[in-house]
Amino acid sequence: MRCLIVGAGKTGTTALLYAVAQAMGGEPAIHFEDRIAALPPLAPHTAAKVLFEDERADHIAAFGNRFDRRVLLVRDPRDNLISQLLYAVATHRVQMDDPGWLRTIALLLQRKQENPASVALQDFPQLKPPSALLDLVCAANRSLAAFARAHAGDWFILRYEDMVAGRLEALSAYLGLTVQPDPKIDPAYQRVARTKGAGDWRHWFTREDVAHYRPLLAPLMAGLGYADDWTLADPPHIAPEHSWVYFERLVRERRQFFGLPPLALPAPGQHDPDTPIRIGKADVINRLVRQFGYKRYLEYNKLDGGKCFADVVCESKTLAFIPEHAYLDADATERLLGTTATFGTRDILTLPQLLERHAGERFDLILYDPVHVRPEVDQVARALPALLNPGGILIVHDCNPEKEEITTVKRCPGAWVGETYKAFALLRHHNPGKALTVGEDFGCGLVWNKDLVLDYPLDADLSYQQFDAQRASYTGLIGYHQFLQKTASGNIADLFAAPPAPAPLRFQRKPAPPPRMESQLFWCGPEQDFSEEQSLILPIALDGNPQALLFTFPPAAGPIGRLRFDPADGVVALRLASLELISAKGALMWRWDADGHAGQDWRGVRFCEVGGDTLLLTTGSDPQFHPALPASVRARLGAGCSLSVVMAPQPPLAGTLLAALEAARREAAHE
Structure with missing residues (x-):
């Protein structure tokens, strides 16, 4: 008898092949995943297994006619996805050869096994969009369902369960x-087996996964005859031997099979539980170094202490920091002071200073991790290729924001990528075959220094909705697994070999930025006058949005006897929410009494009531507030202390109208 077994990968086809072969008795010829075109004439006594995704459906149907019995094995697509998640890495040498990829997966498996709800399936790099693995599972199960409907009378349909x-x-x-169940399997293929059970997906999926994957998988389940039941295990439980222990064994065996040296994967408990686990930009950079033989690396980064710099493995490394003048909030100030204490200030360089310092030098790789403000990002990204060798690569970080809320023009707490994605999309628009984005770590944009067009105008803009609707076209987005495959040959042209972005991508003229003014804090000793030398200036945008300013007294600030706060340097209306003095250790020292403003020393301002709110209207270019501080506060005021201000400056038109309204009120009252 000849028996053909067909199914998608990780649906139990190996176990069924050997179960049928052993039931046939004797010594049947066994064909394990051989391609149809390469098979010799079939022996009378044959058991063959074909993976559905390896062949065309019509070829499988025609091939099946050469067998006496035909079995189509199907499995719940959700269990199939989990099995593929853990096993598919083992089938590709290029993935087995990337330590960062393997360590990230191992750490995620350890964390998920310990606390299943803490790690969603989309956190795994294999399933981050765009996911070739998810596309494969969906396509295979969709075709299986169609094949089962078309050949239900000629094939026996067996459920994995x-x-x-x-x-x-x-x-x-x-x-x-x-x-018989539990057949004896050739030792060469025993690595395939994991749980030998069904329904494991209920322990692996989180509620977020159900919301994300149900629209994709429910139609496939219906096509294969599975009920639309998405009840999760409560509580979920994942055994180590079915997760990270299984993965470690696969890595060990497959690296040996591919002739790769042993790789030490992290042991459970070694990773900080509060630290995110993901493929990082250093993994992308190290892969480029290994595959293309790059030797000289320049990092132009924010003042974050060079965390990426320390993780990059390259023969020659150079580090420079971007001056961060725009954002001196409390967290940034503390970070900047800590970094300069470690690295000093010599390597804090503006773009002209960076280009001047390295004039005549060339690098193979440059990482630019920007402050995310346009047009600065555009200007630096256009200028840095001048420091690259021909064929070198510029890496621009944060080009693939997954959520709109982290793309605000102004810095927001937590993760923030600002408008960098717009600058990279514009650069790629003018260089479609020489720029792409690896999706990991908020997006690592890669620019190939080969006949680049860099003299394009910078006034183009796009909305996040436009970007998200055509994300792949604006970014040239590829997953990390695709990045591994496209760099495997060691030929950089293969990395950038991709069809150009479909035209037209829509850009529009960038709107004019909101008008800006400046707030200024002065201080002086008891017997001194106020001066510009003893002051701090921060910008404010006249856009009606609340803005938090933090004026931190520098180390040189001596005994402070008086303060003067100038909320703006022109005529403006603003909502002043709070004024607070904070000690160097973060303790509240003094708070402005908003209700008592009538008895305070305000100069060049008026307060008016509008809609139940109190607004401050400046009447000239030099409005001032001289707070009367208690002696106990003045005694403690000095270097490291801060004045925290929260206010919402109104747009110029609103300020003009409010000023006119207040003037009319005063005139009416006078009459």
Whole structure:
């Protein structure tokens, strides 16, 4: 008898192949995942297995006509996805050869096994969009469902769940054989087995996963005859031997199979539980170094202490910091002071200073991790290729924001990528075959220094909605697994070999920025006058949005006897929410009494009531507030202390109208 077994990968086809072969008795010829075109003439006594995704459906149907019995094995797509998540890495040498990829997966598996709800499936790099693995699982199951409908009368449809439960009576009757569960499998293929069970997905999926994957997988489940039941395990439990222990064994065996040296994966408990686990920009950079033989690396980064710099492995490394003048909030100030204490200030360079310092030098790789403000990002990204060798690569970080809320023009707490994605999209628009984005770590944009067009105008803009609707076209987005494949040959042209972005991508003229003014804090000693030398200036945008300013007294600030706060340097209306003095250790020292403003020393301002709110209207270019501080506060005021201001400056038109309204009120009252 000849028996053909067909199914998608990780649906139990190996176990079924050996179960049927052993039921046939004797020594049948066994064909394990051979391609149809390469198979020799079939022996009379044959058991063959074909993976559905390896062949065309019509070729499988025609091939099936050469067999006496044909079995189509199907499995719940959700369980299939979990099995593929853990096993698919083992089938590709290029993935087995990337330590960052393997370590990230191992750490995520450890964290998920310990606390299943803490890691969503989309956190795994194999399933981050764009996911070739998810596309493969969906395509295979969609085709399987169509094949099952078309050939239901000619093929026996066996569910994986029936096979692992030992419910093989119907299959045995169809074959005319007694098929036994738990067959003896060739040791060469025993690595394939993991749980030998069904329903494991209920422990792996989180509520977020159900919301994300249900629209994709429910139609496939219906096509294969599975009920639309998405009840999760409560509580979920994942055994180590079915997760990270299984993965470690696969890595060990497959690296040996591919002739790769042993790789030490992190042991459980070694990773800080509060630190995100993901493929990082250093993994992308190190891959480029290894595959293309790059030797000289320049990093132009924010003042973050060079965390990426320390993780990059390259023969020659150079570090420079971007001056961060725009954002001196409390967190940034503390970070900047800590970094300069470690690195000093010599390597804090503006773009002209950076270009001047390295004039005549060339690098193979440059990482630009910007402050995310346009047009600065555009200007630096256009200028840095001048420091690259021909064929070198510029890496621009934060080009693939997944959420709109982290793309605000103004810095927001937590993750923030600002408008960098717009600058990179514009650069790629003018260089479509020489720029792409690896999706990991908020997006690592890669620019190939080969006949670049860099003299384009910078006034183009796009909305996040436009970007998100055509994300792949604006970014040239690829997943990390695709990045591994496209760099495997060591030929950089293969990395950038991709069709150009479909035209037209829509850009529009960038709107004019809101008008700006400046707030200024002065201080002086008891017997001194105020001066510009003892002051701090911060910008304010006249856009009606609340803005938090933090004026931190520098180390040189001596004994402070008086303060003067100038909320603006022109005529403006603003809502002043709070004024607070904060000690160097973060303790509240003094708070402005908003209700008592009538008895305070305000100069060049008026307060008016509008809609139940109190607004401050400046009447000239030099409005001032001289707070009367208690002696106990003045005694403690000095270097490291801060004045925290929260206010919402109104647009110029609003300020003009409010000033006119207040003037009319005063005139009416006078009459």
